[in-house]
Amino acid sequence: MSFFERMWPIRKKLWWCPTCNVPLVKTRCNRCNTEGISLKLTAPGDARPGLERDEKALLEAYVNEFGTKSGFTDFRGSSILLLNKVPYIDEMREVVSDGIVICRIYFDPYIRKWRLRLSKPGVLRILNRGIVNTFEVESQKFLRRLFRIKTSRVFRKYEQIVLTHKGEPVGIGYYENGYIKVHSIYPRTVADRISRTNSSINDIIRANENSMREFISKALAFIDVTLEKTAIKPIVSFSGGKDSLVVLHLVLQLGIEPTLLFNNTGIELPETIESVHRTARKYGLNLVVADAGNAFWNSVEFFGPPGRDYRWCCKILKLAPLSRTIKSTWNDDILNIVGQRAFESLDRARRPRIWRSQWVPRVLCTAPIHTWSQLEVWIYIFMNKLTPNPLYEMGYERIGCFMCPASTLAELELVKNTHPHLWGNWTKILNKWSEKLGVNKEVWIEYGLWRWLAPARHKQVISRKLGSPEITNEWRSTYELWIENIIDHIDSREEYIHVTFKNEIPHNAVEAQLPILGIKEVKRNSKGVLSIKLDHNAEAEIRGKDLILMFKTESDFENCMDLLKLLIRWIACQQCKNCELSCLVGAISVKNKPVVNSSNCIHCRLCLRVCPVAEVYVEHLVIPLIINTPLAWRRPCREGFEEVLSKITTLLSISKKVEERTAEMFRNRLRKVEDNFAAFFSLMNK
Ligand code: SF4
Ligand code: SF4
Ligand SMILES: [Zn+2]
Structure with missing residues (x-):
């Protein structure tokens, strides 16, 4: 088991009925009563049935790989397909047909096309057709992954070669410059399929009907008990995706007519918005929309493109509109029933089934289908003839912001093809920022390197392979250009930091927010220099454009950083009102700029921790330049959200x-x- 597989605290087990030739969610087939064969899938094993577009994708990958359709029908097999996501630099899925993994299809980020990597059963299905080149190895004994075998035979660059020994497939390699690099070694004995029966979606439903009833009654009982125990008003968070659709349908089965809460981030695909409204109309439910409006397009000017490690967008497009809407719609606590599932991410796998929203404490969240796989979700949808978002049939696997930096290149390529106008708008922003940052436009935009701010591992691998290592190596100069509208220069020494701002530092930026740091007064000398005592060993001085921060210990340093955050957020406030909405004593209000009421403030600094300018822009762009590491935001002495909450309790x-x-x-x-x-x-x- 790989390191990645061991990390999953929870894994999904699926089986295959050899008689009906369909996947099973429990060990026994409900249609023929045959004992199922356990499926060996990569963790967490969150497989889903193939839709029509998956058939097309498999054929496309096959043709891209072998240059022909010949042999495809036999290769593809007779059953419905099952697809299971596996870790890869972009997108990769195991393809199960007739109860066996026949291949992996993956989006090659360098040629931006779908490719196909054969498993041994896949090879056995096409070996004698002359579609794939083979290479006979003398001995199987010393064959190891990443070994390079010299050959005088010439193949296409990166061509997939089946390694054979005495005519038997023993592994896969890829050809490059006179060598075949061994990629994988096959197990010795494996069948090419466990059944040849044709099967359809209806067969899957019949083979899993009773098992699904068990899952459903457990989920219904869970919702029922949670409602009874908490005795608070339930709502359903409806994203327009398949999981929340199933959860909504389950809640309706209990005779509850919940209000639907939809967070429109302003960068959703139109099909999602249409799907949400259609569902609300269909069931006659009240729909409350937490609308971020144009916030993304307004704030991207200041923040730049969001990254996987630079998620200012979540605070502005999700946290702010959700807090605002919940506060104005419901006076009391609410029970938010969500479609989250454990297998979507490690973070979700580690989460309990009921939790208090970290950002909006009045909201208790619960996930009744926490342990369902995608297969169970889709069977439920088919059984109940629900109408899912049409984006799934168009090839989308994830519903949400159309240019989310968490997207794979495969997903972005899909957006480009299905929604060229939206993609064009986004490309204009990327073009502008690539010019501002002076990065290689083609590599940064076309290969999606904008999806990371820091030199993350995948970003390094791709930029090096494409001959633009400076994109990651020269992160400092990129960051300096990124923040040049606010900060001119940073001189960082052991016991002091000198930050030169672009413009004069407004003194009221300090005065309006001083109570947050628990400071009662500042001194101003005759030359207009502002002196602030932050702690016993931490002081700050503001002279014109210059901020000088002096400190001794780590906690002094953190105090200095909080002052820096207060200044920058005052200068660049995005008016999202997260600070105002989250302050537990109503001590801060935002009218263009954040202003604190000193008689109410308890100096908890919660308003700083929820501020996208302070916690994302300053933490991820400015402090890295001070500490000289792009991962500065991971420093242990940084105060986290949990610490703020425990401080309030104390x-x-x-x-x-x-x-x-x-x-x-x-x-x-x-x-x-x-x-x-x-x-x-x-x-x-x-
Ligand atoms: S969240 Fe409110 S009480 Fe806490 S520091 Fe900010 S303004 Fe003061
Ligand atoms: S100061 Fe308040 S309103 Fe301004 S960006 Fe920060 S959280 Fe949003
Ligand atoms: Zn069966």
């Missing part, structure tokens, strides 16, 4: 201990926080 307990007279004043300020937390803890202890 503040509450102190208030109970201090002397009665002084406590009264302190308690008044904390009363609102206590109210919010009391609700939180009582729910958690139920």
Whole structure:
């Protein structure tokens, strides 16, 4: 088992009925009562049935690989296909047909085409047709992955070669410059299929009908018990995707008519918006839209393209509109029933089935289909004749923002083909930023390197292979150009940091936000220099465009960084109001700029941790230049969201201990926080 596979705390087990030639979600076939054969899939094994477009994709990959359609029908086999995602630099799926993995199809990021890598059963299906070249190895004994075998035979560059020994396939290699590089070695004994029966979606439904009923009744019971225990108003988060569609249908089966909550990020594909409205109309449900409006296009000017490691967009397009909408629509706690599944990501796999929303504490979330695989979700959709988002049939596997940096190149290529106008708008932004940053336009845009800010491993591999290693090596100069509108120069020494801003630092940026740092006063000398004592060993001075930060310990350094964040967020505030919406005592308000009410503020700094300018822009672009590492945001001394919450809890307990007279004043300020937390803890202890 690979390292990646061992990381999954939960894996899905699936079986195959050799009689009906269909996948099973439980060991026994409900149609013929045959015991199923366990499927060997890469973890977490979240396989799904192939749709019509998957048939086309498999044929396309086959033709790209072998230059012919010949032999495809036998290769493809008789059953419905099953596809299972596997880790790869872009997108890769295992393809199961007739109960056996016949190949992996993958999107080659360098030629931007789908390719196909044969497994041994796949080879056995086409070996005698002369479609794929073979190379006879003298001995199987010393064959190892990544070995290079010298050959005088000439093949196409990167051509897939089947390695044989005494005519038997023993592995796969790829040809390059006179060598065949061994890619994989096959197991000795394996069949090419376990059945030849033709099968369809209806056969899958019949073979899994009773097993699915078990899954469904467990999910319904789970929703029922959660509703009873929490006794709070349920809503369904509806993204327009298949998982939330199933969850909604389950909730409706209980006779509940929930309100639907849809987060329109403003960069959804039109089919998704249409699908959400159609579903709400179909079931006659109230639809509440947390709308980010034009926020993405307004803020991308300042932030630049979002990255997998630079997700300013989530805070502006999701957190802000959701907090705002929830606050204005529901006065009390709500139970948010979501379609999240454990197999979607490691993060979700580690999450419990009920959790308190990290960002909007009034929301308790629950995932009734947490342990369902995609196969179960799709069988449910077929069984109940639900209408999923048409994007699935167009080839989309993930529903959400159309240019999400978490997308693979394969997904972006699909957007380019199906929604050229939207893609054109996005390309204009990328063009502008590639010019500003002076990066190789073709590599950065066409090969999707904009999807990472820091020199991440995949970014390094792709940029090196394409002959543009400077894109990752010269990260400092890229970051400097990225922030040049705000900061001119950074001089970072052991005990002080000198930051020169582009423009004069507005003194009211400090004064309006000082209570956040627990500072009561600043000194201003006759020359207009502002001196701020941040802590015993941390001080700051502001002179014109210059900010000088002096510190001794790590915590002093963090105090200095928080002051820097306050200044930059004041200058570049995006008016998302996350700070205002999350402050537990209502001490901060945003009217163009954030302004703090010093008599209410309890100095918890929660408003800083939710601010996209402070926590994303400054953390991911400015502080890396100060510490000289692009991964500065991972430093252990950085205060995280959890620490802020525990700080608030500590503040509450102190208030109970201090002397009665002084406590009264302190308690008044904390009363609102206590109210919010009391609700939180009582729910958690139920
Ligand atoms: S979240 Fe509110 S109380 Fe906490 S530091 Fe910010 S303004 Fe002050
Ligand atoms: S200061 Fe407040 S309103 Fe401005 S960007 Fe930060 S969180 Fe948003
Ligand atoms: Zn069967």
